[in-house]
Amino acid sequence: xxxxxxxxxxxxxxxxxxxxxxxxxxxxxxxxxxxxxxxxxxxxxxxxxxxxxxxxxxxxxxxxxxxxxxxxxxxxxxxxxxxxxxxxxxxxxxxxxxxxxxxxxxxxxxxxxxxxxxxxxxxxxxxx
Amino acid sequence: xxxxxxxxxxxxxxxxxxxxxxxxxxxxxxxxxxxxxxxxxxxxxxxxxxxxxxxxxxxxxxxxxxxxxxxxxxxxxxxxxxxxxxxxxxxxxxxxxxxxxxxxxxxxxxxxxxxxxxxxxxxxxxxxxxxxxxxxxxxxxxxxxxxxxxxxxxxxxxxxxxxxxxxxxxxxxxxxxxxxxxxxxxxxxxxxxxxxxxxxxxxxxxxxxxxxxxxxxxxxxxxxxxxxxxxxxxxxxxxxxxxxxxxxxxxxxxxxxxxxxxxxxxxxxxxxxxxxxxxxxxxxxxxxxxxxxxxxxxxxxxxxxxxxxxxxxxxxxxxxxxxxxxxxxxxxxxxxxxxxxxxxxxxxxxxxxxxxxxxxxxxxxxxxxxxxxxxxxxxxxxxxxxxxxxxxxxxxxxxxxxxxxxxxxxxxxxxxxxxxxxx
Numbered sequence: 001x002x003x004x005x006x007x008x009x010x011x012x013x014x015x016x017x018x019x020x021x022x023x024x025x026x027x028x029x030x031x032x033x034x035x036x037x038x039x040x041x042x043x044x045x046x047x048x049x050x051x052x053x054x055x056x057x058x059x060x061x062x063x064x065x066x067x068x069x070x071x072x073x074x075x076x077x078x079x080x081x082x083x084x085x086x087x088x089x090x091x092x093x094x095x096x097x098x099x100x101x102x103x104x105x106x107x108x109x110x111x112x113x114x115x116x117x118x119x120x121x122x123x124x125x126x127x128x
Numbered sequence: 129x130x131x132x133x134x135x136x137x138x139x140x141x142x143x144x145x146x147x148x149x150x151x152x153x154x155x156x157x158x159x160x161x162x163x164x165x166x167x168x169x170x171x172x173x174x175x176x177x178x179x180x181x182x183x184x185x186x187x188x189x190x191x192x193x194x195x196x197x198x199x200x201x202x203x204x205x206x207x208x209x210x211x212x213x214x215x216x217x218x219x220x221x222x223x224x225x226x227x228x229x230x231x232x233x234x235x236x237x238x239x240x241x242x243x244x245x246x247x248x249x250x251x252x253x254x255x256x257x258x259x260x261x262x263x264x265x266x267x268x269x270x271x272x273x274x275x276x277x278x279x280x281x282x283x284x285x286x287x288x289x290x291x292x293x294x295x296x297x298x299x300x301x302x303x304x305x306x307x308x309x310x311x312x313x314x315x316x317x318x319x320x321x322x323x324x325x326x327x328x329x330x331x332x333x334x335x336x337x338x339x340x341x342x343x344x345x346x347x348x349x350x351x352x353x354x355x356x357x358x359x360x361x362x363x364x365x366x367x368x369x370x371x372x373x374x375x376x377x378x379x380x381x382x383x384x385x386x387x388x389x390x391x392x393x394x395x396x397x398x399x400x401x402x403x404x405x406x407x408x409x410x411x412x413x414x415x416x417x418x419x420x421x422x423x424x425x426x427x428x429x430x431x432x433x434x435x436x437x438x439x440x441x442x443x444x445x446x447x448x449x450x451x452x453x454x455x456x457x458x459x460x461x462x463x464x465x466x467x468x469x470x471x472x473x474x475x476x477x478x479x480x481x482x483x484x485x486x487x488x489x490x491x492x493x494x495x496x497x498x499x500x501x502x503x504x505x506x507x508x509x510x511x512x513x514x515x516x517x518x519x520x521x522x523x524x525x526x527x528x529x530x531x532x533x534x535x536x537x538x539x540x541x542x543x544x545x546x547x548x549x550x551x
Contacts, residue, residue: 021224021236021260047304051316052263056460081464091424092306092457098464114464 010082010097010122011044017062019053027055027062028082031070032126039072040125044082055081059100064109074104080122081114097122129247131165132183133158133278136190136198137172141479143501145510148173148543150276150284152294152341153217154189158275160239162247167278172198174283174543179205185250186211190219193453193476200230207232212255214246221262221313222454223473228257237261238299240270265299265314268321273329283544288534289518292367293335297326297355301343304457307419310343312455318347323358330362336530337387337521338366346372356380363530365521371412373403378410387521388413388443394422396436404440413517415444420500421493422450423486430496434503444513447500448478449493 011028019025028044043062045055055062063079070077079100086093097117102109117125135151151171158167170177179202186206188199196219203213207230215227216235228234233255235246242261249255276293284291298321300314330338345352345368352372357380365387371378378386389407393400393416407414416437420430437445452459452468453476462468462483469490470482479497481490488496505513525531540547 021258021262023263048302048316054457054460056464057455090306092422092461113466116465 008084010042011084014046014049015043015066017058017065019058019062023052025052025058026050028084029066031066034078034126034128036128038076038078039067039070040078040080041066041070042080042082042122044084046084047086059112060102060109063100063102063112064107067109068107074102074109078125079109080117080125082122095119099125129165129184129251131161131167131185131187132181133167133169133187133189134177134199134202135169135171135173136188136195136202138192138194138198139474139477141477144479145514146543147286147291148284149291149339150279150281150293151189151191152274152296153191155274155276155278156272156296157187157189157216157239157243158278159272160241160243160270161275162244165247167275169278169280171279171283175280177202182209183211185247186213188213188215188220189217190215191217193219193222193451193473195219196223196227196473200227203230212250214250214255218313222309224258231257233257233259235259235261237263238265238271240266242266262312265319268299268319269325271299271321272325273332276333280544282538282541285535285538286542287547288536288539288541290335290337290532290535292337292339293333294341295330295333295338295366296341297321297345298342298347298351302347303344306422307450307453307456307458308343309453309455314343320348320351320355323351323354326355327358327362330359330364333364336364336525336532338364340366340368342369344370346370346377349374349377352377353380356384359384363528365524365530367415371407373406375406378406378412382410382412385524386410386412387524388415388517390415390417390446392417392419393433393437393440393442393445394419396432400436401440404442408441413443413520415446416442418445418447418500420447420449420497421481421483421485425485426487427492427496430500434500437504443517444510445500445504447497447504449481449497450483451476451478452483 010030012030014026015029016026028046030042032040034040043055067077081098081100083096085095098114099117101113103111133154135154140146188203190196190199206213212232214233215231220227221236224234300317300319301310302318304311360383365385367388369390371381371389391414404414452462467484475482481493485493
């Protein structure tokens with residue numbers, strides 16, 4: 001586990017994973033153990049620091065793996081995708097948060113759907 | 129062994145001038161084939177595909193998303209005949225999982241140094257379902273020279289004028305631009321070819337006019353300058369994407385034969401205005417590439433942008449609407465927001481709107497796309513602006529002794545098909 005002084009409120013360490021076509025990939029990750037017993041994972045897209053598959057393109061296998069590593073079941077697991085603000089002139093690289101909903105097939109999370117959240121909503125989910 | 133390599137056809141954009149350029153992927157792939165393989169190439173955009181033949185092995189090379197469905201059809205035909213079919217190329221990689229359903233094998237990544245094993249596996253009836261070299265690019269010195277001898281060259285003439293040949297001097301890109309999939313296709317690193325290998329290939333090309341298809345030449349100043357210096361004696365005339373905005377680089381580019389560049393025009397800033405002027409100051413023409421339908425564009429922004437294009441004296445303009453190709457951030461963003469409504473890959477031609485734009489309806493964006501073309505070319509049609517560009521290059525070629533006259537024997541043909549003679 002690597003730490004970095006630039007990690008922020010939503011990202012504690014880098015997380016390595018094999019993405020599509022076994023591409024070595026990495027994202028930021030924060031795990032929050034909520035008061036209600038649920039585990040909240042926040043995966044941050046780190047763009048140029050990610051040599052492989054972006055979080056969105058591999059979200060279901062990635063969330064499945066993190067859920068299993070955290071020894072959670074789907075009912076006790078929440079997953080948020082985070083893209084940081086790249087301070088770009090282009091609006092497409094602003095900060096976004098999406099709560100990702102999945103169906104389950106066996107022990108796998110499948111069929112992702114995204115719901116946009118504000119930073120305040122994410123903070124509330126982290127506090128609950 | 130007879131290897132049939134097919135480049136599937138696609139429907140060209142309505143109302144646009146049709147130019148069929150000699151494809152690049154197949155000639156690069158052919159250069160990496162084992163010596164005992166006889167390649168029979170068909171570019172379905174300029175010739176009929178003969179499908180009642182009996183090749184030993186079939187390859188389908190696809191560059192565009194609009195080729196994939198046709199590629200799948202061709203594969204289905206040959207597989208019914210019991211032929212093995214392998215897919216490769218850019219859009220094979222973009223659509224790999226779907227393409228696997230129609231393929232005996234899918235090749236992902238770059239071919240140099242890999243095809244001996246693929247063909248050995250084929251001959252031993254041990255073809256793998258996927259050859260995945262996406263994370264293992266070849267040594268750059270292995271690349272090329274491309275096998276342009278597989279092309280039927282006379283098919284790439286329009287009324288006796290030869291089309292540019294495609295060429296590449298580097299792969300990969302350090303940027304992660306919103307509509308682009310190069311990060312996935314070529315990796316996040318910039319990988320220039322050794323200059324001596326570039327010159328070797330350029331020296332072998334009998335076409336004086338080229339399109340250097342690299343995503344950007346502006347990624348490594350020193351290499352870029354060395355490349356241009358090495359190209360000066362070759363006297364080629366070429367089109368490319370962006371060149372770095374440094375005066376010494378542009379000066380060398382002009383000496384090396386820069387004819388015109390594709391420059392993205394994304395706003396109405398002085399930066400863009402000065403960029404265009406800077407190219408022109410070095411005698412390099414500019415074709416603006418204008419992407420419409422981004423989330424930061426309102427109707428007024430688009431109209432203002434088109435007015436701006438007319439002010440800044442662009443030589444040509446090409447308008448596209450955002451096409452959210454797989455493995456781009458555009459695709460990810462629109463997917464997350466559930467805004468993609470059309471998943472027919474034949475419609476991903478950058479002329480059709482397949483998603484809900486943020487500030488207008490899809491229908492309105494389609495109207496503005498047409499308005500953009502009509503307005504920009506209202507006073508001087510596209511063919512006339514192109515004619516001006518051709519005249520520029522002809523003058524330079526006459527001056528440096530590289531001019532090759534138009535082929536009179538092909539004057540009544542356009543990409544192999546008869547055209548009526550103009551009186």
